[in-house]
Amino acid sequence: MESAQKLSITVTPAMARMIREKVENGSFGSVSEVIHAALRAFQREEEEHAERIASIRARVKASLADTRPAISSDEAIARIKNKISELAKNNLT
Structure with missing residues (x-):
């Protein structure tokens, strides 16, 4: 497994509220887990987009x-x- 890197991010108050709510309601164990899930979803979305573009091309x-x-x-x-x-004509006869 790759070593972890600590990053600092800035989010809007609404995003921060959503992240806290996800942790508080037990959907995620920590803020980091929420961010990890969001990044995995973003990565999947990017891969799917690349596949769609390749298919169109x-x-x-x-x-x-x-x-x-x-x-x-x-x-x-x-x-x-x-x-x-x-x-x-075929349906009428």
Whole structure:
């Protein structure tokens, strides 16, 4: 385990109140435990954000590499309307 380092932080009165309440109501054993939990949550959030960004970049890269021909929005709308018409006809018969 890494050796601990002592840091001094400044928080708003509302944050200090929340931290004290968490310790006083027994959710955490000490102020340090509250801060540790908050930092672990922050680290998870950062990792999840990095994963989302990597996923988005991979999808953009795959999309740019896609060799299928692009169609115009008018063509896409026409295809959707035709499909809806076909489905409606099939449901009426």
